[in-house]
Amino acid sequence: MASTRGQASSPSSSKRPAPKDSISPPPLKRKVQTAISKSAVANFFTPASQKPKDRTIWTERSPDDDTPATLLVAKYLPEPKEAGEGRSWEKHKKRRIAAFDLDSTLIAPSSGKRHAEDAADWKWWHHSVPERLKQLYHDEGYQVVIFTNQGGLILHPDPKSKTPKSHKSRVPAFKQKCSTVLGRLDIPITLYGATAKDIYRKPRKGMWKEMKDDYDLTDADIDHENSIFVGDAGGRPAEIKNGITLPKDFSCSDRNLAHNVGIPFKTPEEFFLGETPRSFSRDFNLANFPFAIQEDAVAKVFTKTNKQDIVLFVGPPGAGKSTFFWKHLKPLGYARVNQDQLKRYDNCFKAAISLLEQGESIAIGQSYVSLADNTNPDADVRSQWVDLAKKRKVPIRCVWFKTPLYLCEHNDAVRSLNADLNPEDRQSLPKLAFNSFASRFKEPKVKEGFQDILEIEFKFRGTKEEYGIWGQYWV
Known part of the structure; x- marks a missing residue:
């Protein structure tokens, strides 16, 4: 490999001495600004054998045999612990599920924009998020999973379609971002991303069923009463609180998923910050349409x-x-x-x-x-x-x-x-x-x-x- 260092200067290209009678002070040296981090530079020169292994395994799944894959699944497993370090309950099925939405629940764009611009445009929704999830897994015996609707992703675009190239390139960036997020958490965790309006999309139960299959769980295995789903789509109307306008939730899909699978629901504000629940409403409330025995002829x-x-x-x-x-x-x-x-x-x-x-x-x-x-x-x-x-x-x-x-x-x-x-x-x-x-x-x-x-x-x-x-x- 050729050296990346610059070649030595020849005598003819040496710098000229400054004139003795300078009419102005020499220019101030400015620090060169760069978007490349020191860790990125160090990583570039690190031999491949010494680089940390990406612990995230990505797979795709289809709702049926005749449909292209629409579900993106990322399974993260930390480095194996040395003998004796693990806890005894880690060898058994985790009966309590702590499920989370991704965007506006675990992370948010660091740019402050509504949608992330690239793979690096993210931050924790609140600084307490990573430690709280680690606590759930290590100290409280929860299996932590992520269910996220990602309608902006297209896993298998039609080559004849007029889909903009920017849409086609979103999947690699999304994978890169999620791999980083999961790596920062560094606990056994699986992320499910629904990319189409099919059985996988919240509030439908497709991702929940995939999770049960992946962890070899039945409904009888799961402690529904003490499990939880946390998400920002809770059907809350806009309101003013302490002089601050709280916006309306874009939907009630997260709350409705929790209803469908039979587990409690909390918003990020309730779960991470301990805030009092806000009111919510549904355009369509199943409680208004209970089952009744059909007696009409x-x-x-x-x-x-x-x-x-x-x-x-x-x-x-x-x-x-x-x-x-x-x-x-x-x-x-x-x-x-x-x-x-x-x-x-x-x-x-x-x-x-x-x-x-x-x-x-x-x-x-x-x-x-x-x-x-x-x-x-x-x-x-x-x-x-x-x-x-x-x-x-x-x-x-x-x-x-x-x-x-x-x-x-x-x-x-x-x-x-x-x-x-x-x-x-x-x-x-x-x-x-x-x-x-x-x-x-x-x-x-x-x-x-x-x-x-x-x-x-x-x-x-x-x-x-x-x-x-x-x-x-x-x-």
Whole structure:
């Protein structure tokens, strides 16, 4: 290897002597500023065999065999201790789990910006964080883990996509930062990073299940009452405290994850600083939708009053239209016309005309295919079906699903992420689908040409086993 030192100066290149009669004082020598630390320089000249080994092992995982990896996992193991140094309880499973969010809980950008600029842009959220986590592991017998949503990371970008290069380069920087953080803690710990809106993303339980598998734990093994999840997404509203404005939490996902897995929740302020809990709220509160034994018969929900008619569904995606059809209209002999299956809007009309000519009663329930073909949101769209009913000389009835949008998003997530509740293999819808319906929606009126309008308030209709899935937080 060539020497990194500068070459000796030749006589011709030696410095000139300063003139005797200088008209100004010599310039002050300024200390050269550099962004390179002494440790980095020392590390550069350290032989590879003498450099400390990175104790972090990175892996990737997929929600199923047909999907590219979306979960990033970092497992850190300290240097093995000499014989006799370890504690006896370290040889056994740790039944208490201390789980933490990462950003704004354990660390924060040292630049003061909302998001870190690079791998070095971080500091501890509070100076007590590292020692508190070490205490949890060494003195209190907790298994410490990290669950973090990292939607800005793309593990396997589509080469044909127009994803900016800056997004594609975030994964190495994130790994470098996390390796440093875990190294500073220097306790056995695993970090789980969800990069997509799938089963792994909080508040869904995917990362918790991966943790149980990694540590060979069952629900019966875990001391849920004395475990804890700490995160900043606690659903707290903005408030002023001691003259300081405390901002609103961006979501309630951390609190909801703790609810889903059945362990207590605390914010960083409560856990690390001992502050009094602030109030919180959820847009969607499961407590308002408890499980109830289904006693209503089909006739009490929907009654067929005509020999042949058209039933037009009105409601946002995820409002429960498909479930309503299969449980209440299909048994009464109704045929279904659905744009999810027929794809094109005009195909729905062709199918409807054909079925009516055969003497069938039909239920019209287009679902979200495009912004232009949302589920009968206004009178202009509905008038096309009213006109068809007039031409075919059959009555047309309306079933209006008055399901709030937050419930629709919840239902959509439950359906798309649980195969047993998704017989039609529906894909998760973008938030734009729900907002589009809301922006166009006009309440249906009998004067539009309907024989009657049946209003359906949302109520969970299913088995106790199905409620066990539905009755979790998914969004």
